[in-house]
Amino acid sequence: MSTATSLRDDAASPDLETQIAEAALFTRRHTIASIYRATSGHPGGALSCADILACLYGAEMNAWPATINDPGRDRFVLSKGHACPTLYAIGAWHGFCDKTDALTLRRLGSRFQGHPHVRDLPWVETSTGSLGQGFSVAVGMALGLKMQKLKPRVYTLLGDGEMQEGEVWEAAMCAAHHKLDNLCAIIDYNKMQSDALNEDICGIAPLADKWRAFGWTVFEIDGHNIPEILSTLHLAASTRERPSVLVAHTLKGKGVPYMEGSPAWHGSVKLSREQAETALAALGAEQDEIKELLDV
Amino acid sequence: MSDAPALIGSSGDSLREAFGKALVGLADEFPKMVVLDADVAGGTGVHHWRKAHPERLIQFGIAEQNMMAAAGGLAAVGMLPVVTGFACFLERAYEQARLSIGYAKRNAKIVASHPGLDVGPDGGSAQALEDIAAFRAIPGMTVISPADPIETAQATRAILEFEGPVYMRTGRSPAKRLFGDDHVFEIGKGQIIRHGIDVTLVACGVEVARALEAAELLAEDDINARVVNMPTIKPIDSDLLRRCAEETGCMVTAEDHNIFGGLGSAVAEAVTQNLPCPIEFVGLRDCFGTSGEPDELAEHFQITAPFIAAAARRAIARKEGLS
Numbered sequence: 001m002s003t004a005t006s007l008r009d010d011a012a013s014p015d016l017e018t019q020i021a022e023a024a025l026f027t028r029r030h031t032i033a034s035i036y037r038a039t040s041g042h043p044g045g046a047l048s049c050a051d052i053l054a055c056l057y058g059a060e061m062n063a064w065p066a067t068i069n070d071p072g073r074d075r076f077v078l079s080k081g082h083a084c085p086t087l088y089a090i091g092a093w094h095g096f097c098d099k100t101d102a103l104t105l106r107r108l109g110s111r112f113q114g115h116p117h118v119r120d121l122p123w124v125e126t127s128t129g130s131l132g133q134g135f136s137v138a139v140g141m142a143l144g145l146k147m148q149k150l151k152p153r154v155y156t157l158l159g160d161g162e163m164q165e166g167e168v169w170e171a172a173m174c175a176a177h178h179k180l181d182n183l184c185a186i187i188d189y190n191k192m193q194s195d196a197l198n199e200d201i202c203g204i205a206p207l208a209d210k211w212r213a214f215g216w217t218v219f220e221i222d223g224h225n226i227p228e229i230l231s232t233l234h235l236a237a238s239t240r241e242r243p244s245v246l247v248a249h250t251l252k253g254k255g256v257p258y259m260e261g262s263p264a265w266h267g268s269v270k271l272s273r274e275q276a277e278t279a280l281a282a283l284g285a286e287q288d289e290i291k292e293l294l295d296v
Numbered sequence: 297m298s299d300a301p302a303l304i305g306s307s308g309d310s311l312r313e314a315f316g317k318a319l320v321g322l323a324d325e326f327p328k329m330v331v332l333d334a335d336v337a338g339g340t341g342v343h344h345w346r347k348a349h350p351e352r353l354i355q356f357g358i359a360e361q362n363m364m365a366a367a368g369g370l371a372a373v374g375m376l377p378v379v380t381g382f383a384c385f386l387e388r389a390y391e392q393a394r395l396s397i398g399y400a401k402r403n404a405k406i407v408a409s410h411p412g413l414d415v416g417p418d419g420g421s422a423q424a425l426e427d428i429a430a431f432r433a434i435p436g437m438t439v440i441s442p443a444d445p446i447e448t449a450q451a452t453r454a455i456l457e458f459e460g461p462v463y464m465r466t467g468r469s470p471a472k473r474l475f476g477d478d479h480v481f482e483i484g485k486g487q488i489i490r491h492g493i494d495v496t497l498v499a500c501g502v503e504v505a506r507a508l509e510a511a512e513l514l515a516e517d518d519i520n521a522r523v524v525n526m527p528t529i530k531p532i533d534s535d536l537l538r539r540c541a542e543e544t545g546c547m548v549t550a551e552d553h554n555i556f557g558g559l560g561s562a563v564a565e566a567v568t569q570n571l572p573c574p575i576e577f578v579g580l581r582d583c584f585g586t587s588g589e590p591d592e593l594a595e596h597f598q599i600t601a602p603f604i605a606a607a608a609r610r611a612i613a614r615k616e617g618l619s
Contacts, residue, residue: 140369
């Protein structure tokens with residue numbers, strides 16, 4: 001966090017925002033390619049969180065490949081582990097892993113499993129894939145850092161369907177009780193889960209009110225508006241005595257028109273060649289880039 | 297204070313008390329150790345720690361799933377978390393132990409009091425009779441069930457010195473002292489605590505004392521039973537079991553646990569791969585417990601010394617039938 005302060009001060013800089021937008025676009029293309037190559041995966045909720053992850057890794061967090069063993073690094077936990085293609089892609093963009101390696105998603109022998117595993121990739125910080133657990137692990141990290149009087153912040157991204165896990169509310173109560181102001185949760189609120197709309201499966205609204213009632217400082221933002229994400233993360237970092245949560249309103253499948261707003265693309269789904277090409281074209285990839293991403 | 301109710305079993309020579317006191321003694325040696333509680337510190341022996349090191353006790357409230365996964369997070373940032381609770385409620389956090397501790401290979405310790413029938417009057421809902429089987433099935437998880445207060449204190453030190461996830465049972469009831477201060481507990485090692493050549497009785501936890509009693513009963517009929525204390529169920533001491541199979545030709549296992557998946561299964565797995573011999577299993581026969589005092593329950597569910605002795609006679613008969 002200490003070295004990230006200077007970056008935060010630049011948060012409004014158009015250059016930084018452009019870089020982050022570029023990183024987010026890369027992660028979306030990479031995600032489509034890796035899921036196409038894997039012949040299975042979860043594109044909808046991976047695309048909806050690309051801008052958030054791009055902001056975290058591009059500006060907010062003091063976490064770089066060189067700091068991966070530094071106890072003073074900020075931590076990120078992808079509690080909605082099924083969105084890992086986005087994590088792998090943003091990691092690749094920032095040099096935590098190789099861009100081509102990260103395209104081996106979900107294959108035998110690949111370190112890029114279908115959900116992140118810390119013993120394959122230390123920089124993912126913990127193993128996730130069972131909803132609710134990553135959030136608790138992040139709470140444990142925040143507690144442990146505070147007990148050691150260490151300064152890093154802990155960030156964690158949760159899905160909206162994940163709100164249905166009881167463990168989330170155990171952890172929410174615990175974090176508020178222990179005044180974990182070094183913890184920032186972000187909810188990828190795309191309103192959809194595996195089978196249908198949240199509200200049709202088991203309603204989670206009013207979401208912000210629930211978190212307020214649990215003693216958190218709550219920010220509601222547009223999860224695709226990069227300046228807003230950056231400035232809100234910055235604001236959340238100044239919260240004292242309370243954990244903070246960003247309820248980020250997002251669009252499932254964001255960036256790929258035929259996926260947008262459809263729970264059918266939650267996954268696990270297989271992308272046909274045509275679907276992958278259409279998606280990449282919609283994401284602005286040129287023909288040669290498409291070929292490279294899908295074939296090389 | 298005189299109006300305060302007496303907390304049943306919070307004093308005395310139980311394994312949980314031995315564990316709680318041992319933790320306090322190890323606080324300076326393990327400065328990163330923190331103890332995690334889900335509002336049962338008074339029952340797990342952790343009240344000693346709470347009194348001595350309140351700043352190193354993390355209270356999670358009645359929320360075991362969050363506590364278990366948070367232990368993974370604490371370990372990830374360099375702390376040495378000791379998750380404590382009642383065995384049946386820690387089972388509730390089994391999946392958290394699997395993913396956030398086992399799969400992530402965290403150096404976290406899970407210590408469960410109130411295992412098996414030892415819980416007594418609280419009844420079947422509270423009696424964890426499947427915890428050893430469940431935790432043993434998590435890859436890389438070490439599983440320990442010490443037999444007396446001295447061994448519990450030694451095991452507490454050993455699991456903190458050991459790098460990796462551990463599940464350890466303590467116990468609620470006053471426990472018989474079986475060992476002196478010269479006892480040496482080592483993870484993965486069993487010990488012959490009574491010599492004999494006709495049959496080997498392998499036991500863990502509260503059943504070790506009962507196995508020793510059973511050996512006395514058998515001695516009355518000139519049956520010379522060997523007794524093995526097997527506090528580490530995983531990794532099991534295969535070398536010792538092979539030696540016992542060779543030297544006594546038959547075995548009985550005894551545990552306060554379902555006969556499926558616990559000590560008996562671990563012994564059978566090792567013995568059948570090395571030197572097969574007849575084995576009889578003493579434990580709960582795939583059923584839940586019920587209310588009653590621990591000793592009454594042990595009698596009711598047939599895990600006391602006379603039943604171990606009867607199983608030994610069956611094992612010997614089977615061995616002789618083979619020869």
